[in-house]
Amino acid sequence: MLAAFARLVSGDFKEISRKKQRPQMVTIPFSHYVEFARWSLLYARVQFDEHPFTPGDHILPTLSVRLADKQKAAKGSDGDEKENLTLVPLVVLPEGEVLNDSWTIAQRLSGMGGIDPELKEFLNQQWGPQTRAFAYSFLLKKGNSQTWKDLITSVGGWWLQIKFFLFYDSILRNHFRSVRPDDPEALKELIAKMKASVSTLDSYFDKAGGKKYLGDGKGSDQPGIADFALAALTAPCVNPPKFCGGMYSDFFDGMIKKDPEYSASIKEFRETRTGKFCLDMYEQHR
Template structure:
């Protein structure tokens, strides 16, 4: 649980795959808005047992008394309505709100898919890396399942997302195009993409760009840049040096505060039972 005082407050449940950048988008928002929650982590494809029970097929799924939410953008809209922190992710100004929502949709639809597919091209066959990415603080039986079924799971990932050299090259081009869009929006020394406070657009970009920027503040550490294939590391260094990359890394450094909510402390009762 990420907050110690939850008296008279609903504690919502976030079902995740640890490394999922869409889950990180929601996790970051919950932490930023100081909304109490329990994170329930699962190994793919075993996560489907938990998500299907709550109306979803993939992650993230947010389980609340008001209903279950199965899309990261819908989740952020909901969290914005229940926040009592005084901080909100969608501006009240109609035009600015439209800008935020359009950028969030662009990043979700394009950047999220491209960073995932490009990263999986290099790493989905690496058992050690994928163990770190998928098994962090997950139930012990799922971790055992990962070890037994990893070759099949890895092959399925590559099939489902059509991971090939050509698709990876196309994904990288898509990533660079989004970074160029963000570069242009930040021209003139802007601190945030829309307005003068952090919004859903900023969190979405930074979270979905994290796989190609490797911010040290990310709550699920998979690899250091020196451990990566040379070609992959070169691209990451290039992206880190862009205006968009510097901005996303700054957001992680200045806004992503997870020290009081270490992943190992965010376990549901199901996980605790499974790990005993």
């Protein structure tokens, strides 16, 4: 019943995929996990269509696909994902199969091979959530409310502008309250954790045996899944101009100009080995 309602309101992605004979990707377009999956497919020249939603509006479309598919377990490729029916990205293949997370999408469709499970676990469970919290810590600061509004409302038309003003902004802020924007102690704590994570990530370049790329995590002459994942999940704290193909660079560049604390943190992460690698990956391959 809920699945049918959701499908009616948000579109039947299985049917669209079958008709178009092309993978259909449901996204929150500025999510760094989405960016990892999207970039991997673009790099591998895999054709697909994207259906972008704002946070909150993504719930019905993701539920409609997963509930209808009875994939209530909604597990990732290695079965390490907790049940979560609303995560993006997800992809519906023309034969009706649903790929439930960025790793499965990137690995299955790009043909780039696998990734060292330890590195994947670290990127997926620690680094990705930390850099997301970093981005929201700044976006939700009172002083950055214009950037926040511009970013969110860029996903939709005039109705989203009105909705944002009426109730959406307060719902989203409440949803992200655990981020504690405007709390300098919380930000300090987060940045300390991120610096420890960067040391762990930097050490993977030593394990790459002098190769330019990580490949599957152990070194390669060609970029692989580990490189796209590392670069995309690092992007929120480095702000490479071509993140999401440059769609949001004006917003984030604007925040760099307006918020000295954000700009100092970005500068600091850009100078790390991981940060430099991220900038370089974007420069060379996005």
